[in-house]
Amino acid sequence: MNGKRLKCLGMALCCMAATVPLQGCGASSDKIEIEIVQYKPEAANYFKTVEDEFNATHDTIHLTISSPNDAMTILKTRFIREDYPDIIGIGGDINYSYFVDAQILADVSDYKGLQDINQGYLDIAEALELVPVDGTYIVPYVANAAGILYNRDMFAEHNWAIPETWDELIQLCESIQAEGILPFYFGFKDTWTCLAPWNAMAVELSPSDTTKQVNRGETTFVQEYRELSEKYLGLLPYGPDDPFAYGYNDACTAFARGEAAMYPIGSYATPQILSVNPDLNIDSFVMPASDNKEDRTLNSGIDLGFCVMAECENKEAAYEVLDFLLEYENMQKYIDAQNAVPCKNGDFKLASMLDGMLTFINEGNMTDYQDHYYPSEMSVDALLQTFLLQKDVDSFLTTFDTNWQRYNRDIIRLVQEYEQAH
Amino acid sequence: MKHTSTVGKSNKTVLVLLILGLSTIAFPLYMTIVIAFKQPSEMTNSISGILSLPKTWSLDNFREAMEVTNFWHSLRNSLLISVLTVGLSIILHSLMGYALGRNKAHSKFYSFVYLFIVSGMFVPFAILMMPLAKQTAELGLANWAGVIILYVVFYMPMNIMLYSGYLVNIPMALEEAAKVDGASTWTTYWKIIFPIMSPMHATVAVITALAVWNDVMTPLIIMAGSGENTLPLAQLNFQSQFGTNYNLAFASYLLSLIPILIFYLICQKQILNGVTNGAVK
Amino acid sequence: MKNDRQRTFLFITIPILALFVCFNTIPLIRGVVYSFTNFKGFGKYDWVGLRNYIDLFSDARVGKSYLFTIKLAIVTTIVVNVISLVLALGLNSKIRAKGFFRGAYFLPNILGSLVVGYIFNYFFTYILPAVADMMGIRSLSTSILSSPSKAWIGVMIVCAWQAIAMNTIIYISGLQTVPEDVYEAGGLDGATGWKQFRHLTFPLIIPFFSINMVLCVKNFLMVFDQIMALTKGGPAQSTESISYLIYNNGMSGGQFGFQSANAVVFFIVIVIISVAQMKFSSSKEEQL
Numbered sequence: 001m002n003g004k005r006l007k008c009l010g011m012a013l014c015c016m017a018a019t020v021p022l023q024g025c026g027a028s029s030d031k032i033e034i035e036i037v038q039y040k041p042e043a044a045n046y047f048k049t050v051e052d053e054f055n056a057t058h059d060t061i062h063l064t065i066s067s068p069n070d071a072m073t074i075l076k077t078r079f080i081r082e083d084y085p086d087i088i089g090i091g092g093d094i095n096y097s098y099f100v101d102a103q104i105l106a107d108v109s110d111y112k113g114l115q116d117i118n119q120g121y122l123d124i125a126e127a128l129e130l131v132p133v134d135g136t137y138i139v140p141y142v143a144n145a146a147g148i149l150y151n152r153d154m155f156a157e158h159n160w161a162i163p164e165t166w167d168e169l170i171q172l173c174e175s176i177q178a179e180g181i182l183p184f185y186f187g188f189k190d191t192w193t194c195l196a197p198w199n200a201m202a203v204e205l206s207p208s209d210t211t212k213q214v215n216r217g218e219t220t221f222v223q224e225y226r227e228l229s230e231k232y233l234g235l236l237p238y239g240p241d242d243p244f245a246y247g248y249n250d251a252c253t254a255f256a257r258g259e260a261a262m263y264p265i266g267s268y269a270t271p272q273i274l275s276v277n278p279d280l281n282i283d284s285f286v287m288p289a290s291d292n293k294e295d296r297t298l299n300s301g302i303d304l305g306f307c308v309m310a311e312c313e314n315k316e317a318a319y320e321v322l323d324f325l326l327e328y329e330n331m332q333k334y335i336d337a338q339n340a341v342p343c344k345n346g347d348f349k350l351a352s353m354l355d356g357m358l359t360f361i362n363e364g365n366m367t368d369y370q371d372h373y374y375p376s377e378m379s380v381d382a383l384l385q386t387f388l389l390q391k392d393v394d395s396f397l398t399t400f401d402t403n404w405q406r407y408n409r410d411i412i413r414l415v416q417e418y419e420q421a422h
Numbered sequence: 423m424k425h426t427s428t429v430g431k432s433n434k435t436v437l438v439l440l441i442l443g444l445s446t447i448a449f450p451l452y453m454t455i456v457i458a459f460k461q462p463s464e465m466t467n468s469i470s471g472i473l474s475l476p477k478t479w480s481l482d483n484f485r486e487a488m489e490v491t492n493f494w495h496s497l498r499n500s501l502l503i504s505v506l507t508v509g510l511s512i513i514l515h516s517l518m519g520y521a522l523g524r525n526k527a528h529s530k531f532y533s534f535v536y537l538f539i540v541s542g543m544f545v546p547f548a549i550l551m552m553p554l555a556k557q558t559a560e561l562g563l564a565n566w567a568g569v570i571i572l573y574v575v576f577y578m579p580m581n582i583m584l585y586s587g588y589l590v591n592i593p594m595a596l597e598e599a600a601k602v603d604g605a606s607t608w609t610t611y612w613k614i615i616f617p618i619m620s621p622m623h624a625t626v627a628v629i630t631a632l633a634v635w636n637d638v639m640t641p642l643i644i645m646a647g648s649g650e651n652t653l654p655l656a657q658l659n660f661q662s663q664f665g666t667n668y669n670l671a672f673a674s675y676l677l678s679l680i681p682i683l684i685f686y687l688i689c690q691k692q693i694l695n696g697v698t699n700g701a702v703k
Numbered sequence: 704m705k706n707d708r709q710r711t712f713l714f715i716t717i718p719i720l721a722l723f724v725c726f727n728t729i730p731l732i733r734g735v736v737y738s739f740t741n742f743k744g745f746g747k748y749d750w751v752g753l754r755n756y757i758d759l760f761s762d763a764r765v766g767k768s769y770l771f772t773i774k775l776a777i778v779t780t781i782v783v784n785v786i787s788l789v790l791a792l793g794l795n796s797k798i799r800a801k802g803f804f805r806g807a808y809f810l811p812n813i814l815g816s817l818v819v820g821y822i823f824n825y826f827f828t829y830i831l832p833a834v835a836d837m838m839g840i841r842s843l844s845t846s847i848l849s850s851p852s853k854a855w856i857g858v859m860i861v862c863a864w865q866a867i868a869m870n871t872i873i874y875i876s877g878l879q880t881v882p883e884d885v886y887e888a889g890g891l892d893g894a895t896g897w898k899q900f901r902h903l904t905f906p907l908i909i910p911f912f913s914i915n916m917v918l919c920v921k922n923f924l925m926v927f928d929q930i931m932a933l934t935k936g937g938p939a940q941s942t943e944s945i946s947y948l949i950y951n952n953g954m955s956g957g958q959f960g961f962q963s964a965n966a967v968v969f970f971i972v973i974v975i976i977s978v979a980q981m982k983f984s985s986s987k988e989e990q991l
Contacts, residue, residue: 040662040878041658041659041662042662042664042665046661066649068646068658069658069659069661069662070642070658072955073642073643073646073954073955074642074643074646076552076744076745076954077551077552077555077646078555078646079744079745079746080552080555080556080744080745081555081556081559081564082559083559094957098743098745098746098957099745099746101746102743102745102746102747103746103747104745104746121990129914153592167549188936188938189824189848189849189934189937190935191935191936191937207574241845242845242846244846244849244937244938245828245832245846245848245849246828247824247828248664249666249668250828253466253467257466257467259467261659268664269664269665271664271665272664272665274461275462275463275665275667276463276465277463278463315811334499346898375956375957376952376955376956376957377952377953377956377957377958378938379940379951379952382936382937382939382940382943383940385937385938385939385940386938386939386940389851389938389939390939406758407958410741415506433798434795436793436796436798437798439793440794443790443808444804444807444808445748446812446864447807447808448807449812450811450814450818450819450823450826451814453822453825454814454818457821467829468829469829469830469833472825472829481990482872501852503772514719517715518715518716518719520715521711521712521715521716522716524712525712532712532716535716535720537978537981538792539720539723540917540977540981541974541978542723542727542728543921543977543979544921544925544970544974544977545727545731545947545966545970546925546945546946546970547964547967548946548949548950548953548954548966549731549734549735549737549949549963549967549970550727550730550731550734552733552734552737552744552959553729553731553733553737554726555727555731555733556733557729557730557733557932558847571722571726572726574722575722575723575726575727576727578719578723580862580918583914583917583918584873584914587877587910587911587913587914588841588876588880588910589908590910591880591910591984597711606707606711607707607708607711608711611711613854614731621876621879621880622876624876625872625873625876628872628908629869629872629873629884632812632813632869635813636813636815636816638761648861654815657815657817660817661817666817668821671817671818672818673822675815675817678815679810679813679814682813683806683809683810683813684747684808686809686813687802687806690802690806690809690872691802693872693875693876693879
């Protein structure tokens with residue numbers, strides 16, 4: 001009886017196993033396979049369309065694009081298996097710096113499409129290299145911009161003017177508060193949102209290569225970040241009572257519902273805000289952190305760029321794919337879908353919530369996010385959250401300096417070896 | 423099975439307490455269901471807003487969630503992996519639990535093996551991730567079969583603990599009686615011990631199935647790049663740092679909750695059958 | 704006869720043990736090797752000897768995560784075991800709609816962590832403060848998840864809420880091994896209620912009690928999902944569990960080598976705790 005039952009179970013298991021079709025025999029073998037893994041799952045639909053259109057129009061190349069969630073984990077596990085995609089779509093942050101350092105990316109300086117890329121973003125990419133390396137390793141695709149999102153209708157109704165200096169910003173906050181409206185919403189429960197105002201203010205208050213100067217031993221964060229830290233604390237009285245209770249999502253919902261006039265966050269937040277209230281009229285302006293109008297610059301960095309892997313067997317085919325991605329119509333489609341800023345020169349139509357930043361973008365007046373240089377394991381976002389809770393500038397900056405030395409030990413050694421050799 | 427009057431009274435208290443405790447489950451469940459039916463534009467931060475009923479009871483969220491996750495395909499993968507893992511676990515782990523449980527008290531070797539395997543439970547998964555990703559690829563197991571093998575290994579320590587714990591209350595006399603009849607240890611196991619352990623099989627099945635059903639990490643790192651998804655992997659599509667569609671996600675989680683709940687309800691009958699079978703003692 | 708028995712046991716043990724070694728022990732050893740490097744998870748790496756281990760003992764963040772995790776594990780283990788034992792006894796008694804109750808109490812375990820995270824965040828952020836305000840409880844009128852000294856309680860509640868179902872099932876299946884005649888015999892001696900539980904039921908389910916203790920301590924020492932869903936280590940790094948650090952800095956960050964060392968030490972710590980626990984409870988078993 002029991003033996004029989006067991007046999008049945010075994011049979012059932014075998015049957016189930018047999019119904020699984022063989023995997024991995026997708027496209028026909030005479031085509032060149034190009035595989036892209038890109039790290040922005042929110043743009044998955046766009047990339048699906050691109051993939052389909054590319055394959056419909058190209059006979060010799062078959063393109064696969066995957067947009068997985070947690071792409072960095074997936075990429076790292078694939079690298080360790082030596083199972084490299086041909087192209088990866090990543091952001092211009094410290095991971096890119098590490099990948100360049102690990103020499104797993106191919107030099108694409110012979111790619112013709114680079115000529116059309118905004119030089120500002122190529123410079124940003126070059127600055128991300130831990131130590132200067134010959135060649136170009138990323139084709140910047142789109143950028144994002146962070147500043148302050150504001151409720152355009154609310155501002156028009158009260159005749160509030162867009163501030164251009166720190167003092168004007170504080171005055172604006174005072175007058176908003178006087179009307180009984182909350183000036184800012186914060187979602188500091190999600191630690192990463194603590195970085196948004198920080199980055200936006202840092203570009204005006206500290207040199208763009210602060211971290212590199214520290215790595216070379218020329219300065220300390222105690223010196224460079226003091227004004228920034230003090231001014232950041234100055235924003236808190238204009239936010240909700242207990243900003244650490246609310247997450248990014250709560251803040252988006254609250255801003256969408258008109259509970260605050262402004263939200264200091266990047267342009268990437270607009271889809272989430274609009275999903276709650278599609279009629280909200282959002283615009284943005286550059287965070288005015290300095291007292292000096294000449295210091296003004298937009299906080300913008302490479303949100304998505306494409307790197308060809310060193311292991312890619314067919315670079316020509318990879319370039320053909322890049323050409324297709326960089327075509328005007330495709331880029332415009334991406335920009336429309338994600339409210340992004342193009343890294344390519346050309347007459348693109350940008351989303352209306354970027355109106356207030358347009359002059360900076362057109363002038364090429366932008367500076368990269370400071371946090372793109374922070375190693376993620378140092379958790380500067382969590383340090384910032386602690387700082388905002390405790391409001392102790394000195395202890396925060398000292399911790400920042402000691403932690404920096406600890407977490408960047410290998411990088412600092414690399415930099416110093418390089419300095420000695422050159 | 424006789425009841426005294428005091429038992430009857432205390433059962434009423436128990437019932438009342440159970441109903442009270444239920445509110446800690448009913449409330450989150452209510453929120454899940456309501457959110458699953460709402461549109462993103464109905465989401466607010468006010469309490470009355472979040473607790474209110476959706477404007478319309480439309481199944482659109484569920485339909486869209488099924489589309490986004492490629493539901494039937496992902497469900498099939500999840501079912502396949504869960505069923506095979508549970509089947510293999512019951513067969514292999516109960517055998518191992520039997521071998522170790524019957525010997526660990528008097529044999530140094532078996533007690534070492536027992537502790538060795540059980541301590542495997544405490545290996546932080548993060549340290550295994552990279553080596554496993556590499557090893558499964560080297561062995562050509564970067565696919566669902568590899569995932570199943572890993573599960574059988576991961577849940578071995580816990581299941582062996584459960585089985586050998588259960589064996590403590592199964593008297594040796596049962597086996598000895600069979601031995602007198604001339605049955606080998608192997609047949610005795612399958613004829614007598616294995617059926618007696620059926621409440622434990624059901625428990626192991628529930629615990630293993632549940633852990634497998636909800637697991638994201640193992641398929642994420644092992645099946646990455648294979649183009650195949652399990653349900654939890656597909657559900658990752660709903661969330662990203664910059665925007666999460668909670669309504670679709672909740673609808674999808676409600677859908678994926680149903681199969682495992684049914685499975686549990688079937689198994690929990692088995693867990694109870696232990697006593698009525700009257701096999702123990 | 705005896706030989707047949709021993710041969711069968713070996714025949715069972717050896718292949719399964721081999722499988723286990725192949726997919727648990729060998730990868731673990733490979734992981735231990737990384738703990739002596741500055742491996743980032745990809746690319747080239749250097750041997751750094753014992754640097755990672757020395758760093759580990761001077762890292763305040765790691766120390767803090769141990770304290771938090773151990774505190775959480777102890778409190779949650781007690782809470783979960785008390786509640787689920789009571790619940791198991793309740794669900795095992797002769798009540799109406801038993802199937803329904805068992806199904807319902809199982810639910811917390813199957814809700815995905817995204818759902819659990821969202822609902823409990825909402826509960827702690829909006830609902831609980833509002834209720835506390837109405838009742839005039841000052842200390843709860845702000846979200847407990849935003850307070851570095853209280854956030855761990857929120858994590859504890861969610862961990863317990865999710866874990867109780869599983870522990871209850873194990874207790875229920877343990878209660879099935881208690882033969883009915885034990886109660887009948889006990890009934891004759893006049894043992895009822897607490898006395899019956901203390902002297903008749905509990906001794907018989909001690910194996911399950913120790914399994915649950917070990918599983919709880921292990922699960923809560925290795926807590927990760929609930930942290931990700933609820934606090935992501937905040938506020939002010941007050942809820943960074945050891946597993947959270949290992950995963951977040953090792954896998955997502957570039958500290959793979961260092962966090963491997965952390966994982967190795969952590970593994971040894973849990974093994975010691977659990978083996979001590981098992982030794983303790985098996986000595987209890989023998990006493991009875």
